[in-house]
Amino acid sequence: MQPFLPDSPKDIVSSLEKQGYITDDELATALFLLIRLGKPCLLEGPPGVGKTEIALALAHLLDTDLIRLQCYEGLDVNAAVYEWNYQKQLLGIKLQESEQLSLSEKEAHIFGPDYLLKRPLLQSITHPKRPVLLIDEIDRADEEFEAYLLELLSAFQISIPELGTIRATHKPFVILTSNRTRELSDALKRRCLYHWIDYPDLVKEMTIVKKRLPDIEIDLLGQVVGFVQKLRKRKLVKMPGVSETIDWAESLLALGFSQLTDEAIDQTLGCILKSIDDINLVKAGNP
């Protein structure tokens, strides 16, 4: 059955750390409850703090597949749940022409499972092994889609008019992420565990970067992370996330800098600041 059943949140922290994902007690508790209660987990937080990454890490930890649904404005059932394979259906109809089948038999044939294209949500509930379902950036999807999701998350079944209702063989582990560009409905939130991931503190961020870039010297590491931490205290248009810090440290390593000099900052500022206003602001007065 389940290869990994944690006894306590501490288990999760240490297992994830082995995989290179640094987490804290509360997020580990969220995952613990997600596994034990089977309740979806909604992660909110600024961009670049590892919300998506945690789903990957969890899939690894549970030794199962990750099914990912990236949300966007205008996402509909056809792209998220299922679609018929029209080309194949057309061929199927032509092939049936010579056969002596009644209309209803023909219809039953071309609307059978062979002709069904499974999109992420349907995939996740029909998967042979309990998968991790990541619904990424749910705040980008329309409210109608959110309402649809509600049904799936509570009943774990999907109705297809031509086929009937498909029930989940396994309840997937559901992780939803949101950047909070709009408020999600209360109904959806109530069905989820809610966790807010914030930017990590200095020590934690240093551990994360060190984990990703084991070759980095401790001097440079401290300077880079310290610089980014100071940047986050300022009023920037776009805050640098942890992934930006890692990118930046990696770039500095590639360029052969062993100290964070003014020259180094000048050349590589584009790695962490993605807006010209921010770059000018920082260049005008180094923090």
Place this chain on the structure above:
Amino acid sequence: MKSDAANITEAIVGFTQFARQNGLNVGIQETQEALHAARIGLLAERIDFQHALRLLFCQSPEERRRFDELYAQFWQLGVTRPIEDKKPVTEPAQVTKKGTGSVVFMGRNRQPGADEEEDGQHVSGANAEERLRKMDFARLTDVEAALLEELARKLFSQMTLRLRRRYKEGRRTGPLHLRRIIRKGLGSGGDMINLFRKSPRPRRQRLIVLLDVSGSMDKYSFFLLRFIVALRENFRQLEAFIFSTTLLRITPAIQHQYLDQLLVTLSQQVDNWSGGTKIGECLQTFNEQFGKRTLNGSPTVVILSDGLDTGPPELLATELEKIRRRSRKVIWLNPLKGSPVYQPLARGMKAALPSVTTFRSAHSLDSLLELEGILAQV
């Protein structure tokens, strides 16, 4: 003497009740899940259990902060009654029910001699309704105001109906609806005789309205607010803010049933607010607090203000430019523009104009109704 387990269960249930009384949205399901969490071993570590409860009970960063306070009070200090001095965190906290303060909009607190010019009565040959529709809000008498309010309600509802109907056009365009074509084509052996199309989804129009309620706008605010309520019925995603020296989000409050309350609250606050308008500062607050959440997907921004800004015009210019870059259109409605001799010379208005896509007047009912044309294209 009770067993330990019973004691713990009782304490947890007690805490959920305490949390509920203090404004957290905690129901029976959450209570059960909290007990479940305790059973699966999270009680061993005090901090883990606190985390688990927080995950189960909270739904936003604000609630999480509230939870931490409550948790400390209940488990560490032993407070078990609701805390009186703090109100539960609910959204439209600003709109209170108390009192029936007189409505000061619509020139009922008009300064004598404020407007010496003759009003719109010289529109010859027009009937009363026509005349009313063209009349500047600032020059209405009390009786006329009541008539106009009735008329406005009628015309605004017609307008929203027309706007809604526009969505329904265009059935003949859009991509082919393959699923339907194939299904219907079965009867003819799979030949596609009838083509079906997907009707285009009604475009989700998002509208952000910023209404100036400072002293100088006082006479217009009432109708403009009513106008916003009418718009809300049509634009499902409408975010509304009012500003003068500070910015206030009124989205949850602008529904018909709350409108009167809102007006009362506003009228009580007008006095404090008439000390000058800081448009630039308010737009800055808007960008910082609500920009990320509301300015996505290119919404249309409507600003209703006379542009009489007492803050630095540079700030207004930069902040408005920020808004413009992230929106489809910035529509500025200025009641003063209704006057034929009006020129946008006020410092604030002058600074704002480069970032404004459409600059219109909003002094009379007709001028508001003309907006329909602009909004239909949004």
